[in-house]
Amino acid sequence: MGSGGSQNNEGTEGEVDDSEEVEDVEAAFESETQSSSPSTSTHHSMTTISRQYFGGDSSADNHTFFIDIIEVIKREVFLSANKIALPFLIEGMTFCFSNIRNLIWVANCRSCWVNAQKIREDYGMFVWPCSIVLSEYVWQQRSRFSGVSVLELGAGTSLPGLVAAKVGAKVTLTDNSKHAEVLENMKRICDLNKLNCEIIGLTWGEWDESVFNLHPQIMLGADVLYDSSDFDDLFATVAFLLHSCPESVFITTYQDRSGHHLIEFLMVKWGLKCSKLLDGYSCIPPQKVCGMPGIIHLVEIVLNNQDSS
Numbered sequence: 343m344g345s346g347g348s349q350n351n352e353g354t355e356g357e358v359d360d361s362e363e364v365e366d367v368e369a370a371f372e373s374e375t376q377s378s379s380p381s382t383s384t385h386h387s388m389t390t391i392s393r394q395y396f397g398g399d400s401s402a403d404n405h406t407f408f409i410d411i412i413e414v415i416k417r418e419v420f421l422s423a424n425k426i427a428l429p430f431l432i433e434g435m436t437f438c439f440s441n442i443r444n445l446i447w448v449a450n451c452r453s454c455w456v457n458a459q460k461i462r463e464d465y466g467m468f469v470w471p472c473s474i475v476l477s478e479y480v481w482q483q484r485s486r487f488s489g490v491s492v493l494e495l496g497a498g499t500s501l502p503g504l505v506a507a508k509v510g511a512k513v514t515l516t517d518n519s520k521h522a523e524v525l526e527n528m529k530r531i532c533d534l535n536k537l538n539c540e541i542i543g544l545t546w547g548e549w550d551e552s553v554f555n556l557h558p559q560i561m562l563g564a565d566v567l568y569d570s571s572d573f574d575d576l577f578a579t580v581a582f583l584l585h586s587c588p589e590s591v592f593i594t595t596y597q598d599r600s601g602h603h604l605i606e607f608l609m610v611k612w613g614l615k616c617s618k619l620l621d622g623y624s625c626i627p628p629q630k631v632c633g634m635p636g637i638i639h640l641v642e643i644v645l646n647n648q649d650s651s
């Protein structure tokens with residue numbers, strides 16, 4: 343567990359070391375997973391479905407379409423959370439969960455992210471704020487997406503790619519080929535939304551036949567710049583795919599977590615340049631911004647043709 347800790351209801355910081363509390367949380371999880379509705383669940387994980395609205399004022403009453411997203415909370419992930427933390431509950435509210443119970447469980451789960459690095463392989467099972475921002479941007483820029491081939495990298499629950507599919511793009515969703523559960527969940531989410539996207543395993547910095555066959559016109563990546571040890575591999579893949587299709591662009595959203603200089607350095611290394619940089623929150627309806635964390639950047643990246651010529 344990291345040293346950051348998460349804020350509990352009393353406003354103190356700390357890890358889960360109170361056995362009584364852990365038992366309480368464990369009992370609550372067991373009871374919720376056995377009786378939960380509308381989610382499906384097993385004893386070891388809880389599945390929630392959240393509805394994301396687009397267009398109109400993006401409310402349940404006034405929208406153009408919605409996307410349903412399946413998120414899975416594992417028991418061990420859940421138990422890493424200490425308490426229902428109000429700040430995370432508020433953050434969760436921006437995600438339009440279909441029922442308050444699911445909201446609370448997912449809010450708890452999100453709070454784990456602060457201090458539970460061991461859940462990294464589960465990152466693809468949640469909708470991250472960067473994904474909300476990028477999907478709104480896709481919606482706003484929908485005329486750009488109609489009829490073009492779109493590839494989402496590190497798609498996880500795939501909200502931006504699904505919005506692109508909804509507005510008429512031909513979409514391929516990808517995630518780490520070793521994360522079978524994430525890839526399976528992507529398939530379930532596509533089926534739930536009746537969207538016909540291709541789904542493939544694509545691990546950054548690894549080259550197999552499927553990568554050579556891809557020629558996306560637009561690449562999307564939400565919150566894929568979070569672990570600096572992966573940045574070089576990610577940029578290698580992005581640069582390769584940008585070369586595979588002239589005029590293509592990589593649109594990514596990332597949270598300001600300190601990797602800024604490394605990102606700039608790697609763009610130069612891989613012959614890339616930033617063609618647009620926006621404050622992510624400027625792209626989304628005010629009611630979705632409420633409670634979102636930190637700063638989110640939205641960047642469009644293209645080949646730096648001056649360097650590559």
Ligand SMILES: C[S@@+](CC[C@H](N)C(=O)[O-])C[C@H]1O[C@@H](n2cnc3c(N)ncnc32)[C@H](O)[C@@H]1O
Binds near residue numbers: 470497500518521544
């Ligand atoms: C923080 S999550 C973001 C998920 C989703 N894009 C979102 O914003 O909700 C990072 C995603 O990158 C994927 N990922 C991590 N390392 C990867 C790698 N080396 N190759 C491909 N995907 C990777 C994870 O499986 C996960 O889905």
